[in-house]
Amino acid sequence: MISPGIKKLSFEQYLDTIRAFTDSELIPGEKEMVTAGAVPERLVDRMIELGLFGITLPSEWGGLGWSMEQQVLLTFEFTRASCVYRSRFSTTIGLSSQIILDHGTDLQRELYLSKMANGRCVTSFALTEEHAGSDAGSVRTTAIKDGNDYVLNGSKRYITNGAWADLLIVFARTNPEIQGGRGTSAILVDAKWPGVSATLPTIMNGHEAGPVAELSFTDVRVPAANLIGTHEGTGLRLALRGINHARTHVAATAVGQATRILHEATRHARTREQFGQPLADFGAVESLLGQSYAELEAGRALVLDCARAFDAATGPGNDTAAPPAIPAARIAAAKLFCTEMASRVADRALQILGGEGIVGDHPVPRMWRDVRTLRIYEGASQVHERNLARHLKKTVL
Ligand SMILES: Cc1cc2nc3c(=O)[nH]c(=O)nc-3n(C[C@H](O)[C@H](O)[C@H](O)COP(=O)(O)OP(=O)(O)OC[C@H]3O[C@@H](n4cnc5c(N)ncnc54)[C@H](O)[C@@H]3O)c2cc1C
Structure with missing residues (x-):
């Protein structure tokens, strides 16, 4: 949880707090992180307490509600330390929370946003695949309707926090007849559901302590209500x-x-x-x-x-x-x-x-x-x- 005192700080006081955290804990913790091959959990807990998982979400969803200019000023500070620390919360504060904020249903927002802001729902954005890198419209993972569910099959690679995520925003082709981005939808998938698995690479050339995961989906049943947006095929636009x-x-x-x-x-x-x-x-x-x-x-x-x-x-x-x-x-x-x-x-x-x-x-x-x-x-x-x-x-x- 974000500590209550943090929410009372002015932006200038918060910026000073993050600057001091960077100098006194993140930078000195880099060697420990490199040796462990992961961001130490005690530092993840400190990031949560200090609200770093909540800098981009409005206060009504439990976040700190800073503007983009303020977010950038904060980023200049905490990324003076290894950018692997930032990766630990970047997928939650960025692409994943923003698509739910912009286009999630009321229930999806209720379920996830304040947990995300409080570091209790680490979320990954799962778009890239073997055949869909720069060409994001080429995803081959499919989510085919079966009654009130989608059945998800396929795989993703290079997914930041994929091994730590509680929730995944998965881009999948809901209509295999339609080629390109228009056939692709964004779907919320619980990382612990049967049929979901994550594996880590053996070698990273950079970001060694924040390895990206390969995700695999085998006949994963996802409730149709987990579609983001009102229409299938709009995922990339949203x-x-x-x-x-x-x-x-x-x-x-x-x-x-x-x-x-x-x-x-x-x-x-x-x-x-x-x-x-x-x-x-x-x-x-x-x-x-x-x-x-x-x-x-x-x-x-x-x-x-x-x-x-x-x-x-x-x-x-x-x-x-x-x-x-x-x-x-x-x-x-x-x-x-x-x-x-x-x-x-x-x-x-x-x-x-x-x-x-x-x-x-x-x-x-x-x-x-x-x-x-x-x-x-x-x-x-x-x-x-x-x-x-x-x-x-x-x-x-
Ligand atoms: C550390 C890391 C973290 C990542 N995290 C995530 C994540 O959380 N979620 C996710 O979905 N993906 C993630 N990715 C994947 C990332 O988005 C892709 O690696 C990126 O889109 C490039 O795709 P690719 O690796 O398949 O390279 P390719 O698409 O094969 O491109 C290789 C190179 O070809 C050239 N090229 C490609 N297309 C063009 C073009 N149209 N015009 C000119 N040149 C071109 C460029 O030089 C490019 O670097 C991550 C990747 C890394 C390395």
């Missing part, structure tokens, strides 16, 4: 606001990671001496640090700008006037720029570390591997580039 929400969070995560990586590199460059002087005093190293700082601050400003625009489009009060549209292209640009930027910053940092970037347990090489994954999920960089080019071709006269 997820749209949540997808923009999640991309903004991933962009902010890249900024948080790059901030920490650059601080680690600067600290090393100031203390390590070669040729009788600190590395930080070589012009070539200053250039690496300076480029990284400029790109990091550009990314930070871009994400904040997107977050404010997201709030203007979706925040309170927008139901009365004609609200602006969610700036999907700018959000995609922010996701693309910030994740690529974090990898460049990490690569330069690794260069500054020299052999320490390859041998030993310095956090930078681990974070270098972690940020590499950000360029693949929530839309691979090349898919965003393609979509942005298409947007330009449509909008520029």
Whole structure:
């Protein structure tokens, strides 16, 4: 449960609390997490108490109700620690809770949202399959109506928190006659139901302590009332606001990671001496640090700008006037720029570390591997580039 005192804090006080939690518990806990191969349960409990599972849900559903701008400012702080911590709650606070918030029935919201905000219902978003990666409309998992149930068969891969989830949002083809996204529905599946199983990979190249799961569904009976939305075949469309929400969070995560990586590199460059002087005093190293700082601050400003625009489009009060549209292209640009930027910053940092970037347990090489994954999920960089080019071709006269 979120501790009652947390709910009384102003945003500034809450931000200070999360900053202090990051510095005094999350960053010092990284070695323990890496050794255990998972986020230690005591830290998951602290995240729950501090409300991190509830930052995106309104107070009527037990959450803290922060705006997107506030969520981004918080993300800049807690992702100065390993982004694996953030992954532990990201699927619950992001895509999964947002699709229920936007399109769930009253009963679905009652059943799940306040449990999610209080960390008692870890939820995974299960879309990707062997044949449906970037091409999300190609899912082959089926959910075929049989009386008042769907019968679910198929498998999913790379599912964050799949092994820890209580609830799964599964994308399945409810009408196999219809090809592409329009045949696909989003369905709520209890992870403990008969026929559901999760397995973990043996090797992760990045995010090692937050392994993604393969899920398998064999004749799983799901009540028809667990369909999200009023019509079959709308699953991907219903997820749209949540997808923009999640991309903004991933962009902010890249900024948080790059901030920490650059601080680690600067600290090393100031203390390590070669040729009788600190590395930080070589012009070539200053250039690496300076480029990284400029790109990091550009990314930070871009994400904040997107977050404010997201709030203007979706925040309170927008139901009365004609609200602006969610700036999907700018959000995609922010996701693309910030994740690529974090990898460049990490690569330069690794260069500054020299052999320490390859041998030993310095956090930078681990974070270098972690940020590499950000360029693949929530839309691979090349898919965003393609979509942005298409947007330009449509909008520029
Ligand atoms: C750590 C991690 C966590 C994840 N968590 C989840 C999760 O919780 N839920 C979930 O459903 N999925 C999750 N995923 C899956 C993720 O969304 C997919 O990996 C991603 O969509 C890419 O799909 P793919 O891996 O099949 O790569 P592919 O689709 O095979 O693409 C491989 C590469 O081909 C290129 N490419 C593909 N299509 C195009 C195109 N149209 N134009 C130009 N280039 C293209 C890109 O360079 C791309 O990187 C996760 C993945 C990772 C790595």
